Amino acid sequence: MSQAFDLADVKRRMQGAMATLKHEFGGLRTGRASASLVEPVHVDAYGQSTPLNQVATISIPESRMISVQVWDKALVGAVDRAIRDANLGLSPVIEGQTLRIRTPELNEQRRKELVKVAHKYAEEARVAVRHVRRDGLDVLKRLLKDHAIPEDDEKRHEQEVQKATDDTIREIDALLGGKEKEIMQV
Incomplete structure (x- = not known):
């Protein structure tokens, strides 16, 4: 019997990417x-x-x-x-x-550099979330292929994984926007 699909595990792993991003953003100090x-x-x-x-x-x-x-x-x-x-x-x-x-004074150029670093961290988090999504979808495809779940369930779970991905990416973008404002604030 192949592994079962666990949406909670997919969401937990996506939140792990968020936690890592928050930690990395914590390192981007302003001054x-x-x-x-x-x-x-x-x-x-x-x-x-x-x-x-x-x-x-x-x-x-x-x-x-x-x-x-x-x-x-x-x-x-x-x-x-x-x-x-x-x-x-x-x-x-x-x-x-x-x-x-x-630590250098934050001039305009330094602030822009920090924003670039923040964007890089956010993109790494988005990529991590997409990897989790891919893993979840792979499990679903395997279960469908092994006739462990019906096609309707596979489609429903696929939509749940996509919704979790979209929600997490929105959270990442919101976090990035907040950090960008914080960095650019003089």
Whole structure:
């Protein structure tokens, strides 16, 4: 017997994409330093991609400064490179095993860059939601092919999956609109 169709699981996975987007948007700070700004950064450490918070301690010593204390001296260069390559507009200054990152004033150009990053995050979330939709529709097609559900049920479930997808994409767009306003607000 093949797997059963679970609309609640499809919706839960779509909400997972939303939660990830909210977390990433949390890192797009407007003028103030925040540890979540550098949390999405991955470092090439020990031959694999490792989240920054697994190779260093991130702290905020003052409102516009992020301090990254790297645990392994050999990784300081890799952490510096990863932060610079993350397209966050940040330039770390290395002091021993500590990287000091001053968050730049948000001028018009910087705000536009942050909006582009927000759009990129939103598009990644939309793609994730579409992947969940595709997975759900694949399960339905398999069930129909195996004669586990009638065609009417398959069509009804297909419409439910599409509605959940549309609703989640609308939520993503609303979240993006709000974040864009917040970033562009002077």
